[in-house]
Amino acid sequence: MSHDSRPSPAGTRTAAVIPAAGRGVRLGPGAPKALRALNGTPMLIHAVRAMAASRSVSLVVVVAPPDGASEVKALLDSHALPERTDFAVVPGGETRQESVRLGLEALPPGIDIVLVHDAARPLVPVDTVDAVIEAVRDGAPAVVPALPLADTVKQVEPAAAPGAPEPVVATPERARLRAVQTPQGFDRDTLVRAHETVTGEVTDDASMVEQLGLQVVVVPGHEEAFKVTRPLDLVLAEAVLARRRLTDGF
Ligand code: CTP
Ligand code: MG
Numbered sequence: 657m658s659h660d661s662r663p664s665p666a667g668t669r670t671a672a673v674i675p676a677a678g679r680g681v682r683l684g685p686g687a688p689k690a691l692r693a694l695n696g697t698p699m700l701i702h703a704v705r706a707m708a709a710s711r712s713v714s715l716v717v718v719v720a721p722p723d724g725a726s727e728v729k730a731l732l733d734s735h736a737l738p739e740r741t742d743f744a745v746v747p748g749g750e751t752r753q754e755s756v757r758l759g760l761e762a763l764p765p766g767i768d769i770v771l772v773h774d775a776a777r778p779l780v781p782v783d784t785v786d787a788v789i790e791a792v793r794d795g796a797p798a799v800v801p802a803l804p805l806a807d808t809v810k811q812v813e814p815a816a817a818p819g820a821p822e823p824v825v826a827t828p829e830r831a832r833l834r835a836v837q838t839p840q841g842f843d844r845d846t847l848v849r850a851h852e853t854v855t856g857e858v859t860d861d862a863s864m865v866e867q868l869g870l871q872v873v874v875v876p877g878h879e880e881a882f883k884v885t886r887p888l889d890l891v892l893a894e895a896v897l898a899r900r901r902l903t904d905g906f
Contacts, residue, residue, distance in 0.1 A: 670789055671715040671767045672707035672839060673759035676700050676775030677722060677748025682885050688721045689884070690775035691731070695897045699884060700728065701735045702778030707771065707839070708741040709782040712789050715767065716741055718775075719748040719759040753858060757851045763844070769793070770847055772861045773839035779896050780839065780881035787875050788841040798865040799841040801877035802834035809833060836860055837877040846870065 680689025
């Protein structure tokens with residue numbers, strides 16, 4: 657393993673911000689989602705390793721649960737991580753958006769590309785990470801990995817009472833829809849400006865850049881970059897890890 661921290665070939669420096677401050681309500685009771693184990697290793701550590709696996713990523717900023725920053729620091733210290741990568745931990749906020757902003761504020765000068773990656777997507781392959789960085793280097797202000805949908809999607813008028821029938825309003829053409837993953841990649845100044853300018857709830861960072869009127873582009877995502885959201889996703893994630901262990905010896 658090399659120990660240098662030279663700028664990447666194109667002369668850019670890339671950091672990854674990992675929002676990991678969520679509770680994981682949909683996963684059910686227990687520790688904060690990012691700290692739950694997958695095959696014995698906290699999900700967050702898998703996600704940190706996935707970012708640090710890219711030779712372009714020189715810094716990983718973990719946004720910890722507000723009261724869990726020291727626990728997360730201890731976790732990073734007690735797990736093997738690449739020596740060529742720097743790590744930092746900051747406490748997060750009430751919303752994902754606020755957590756990402758707190759992560760951005762912790763970035764040192766000299767970083768010009770930022771990835772934002774959910775701790776809840778612990779298994780994203782390094783090729784996907786590198787493809788996102790590459791597209792930002794090629795000039796896109798915002799890049800999102802995404803996949804075509806398997807299911808048809810209906811737009812509805814949400815029912816007031818849970819479980820009540822909901823009128824269908826429209827059926828968008830499935831071939832034109834994409835399910836968006838992370839890491840999303842950004843020109844740093846653009847993402848900072850988006851966080852300073854855009855108010856109101858969003859569910860991904862790229863949509864804030866869209867609201868600035870800038871072009872966001874999609875690159876191919878990966879099945880294994882799925883988000884661990886519900887209990888069944890834990891089963892799938894452990895199955896993916898078991899298959900990797902068989903095929904790659906990891
Ligand atoms: N996140 C965060 N700060 C918050 C809320 C979410 O950093 N205040 C992070 C989560 O830790 C996760 C990512 O944003 O890595 C994506 O969010 P999601 O999958 O919704 O995770 P949770 O909010 O933890 O889960 P839930 O919505 O089921 O509570
Ligand atoms: Mg959430």
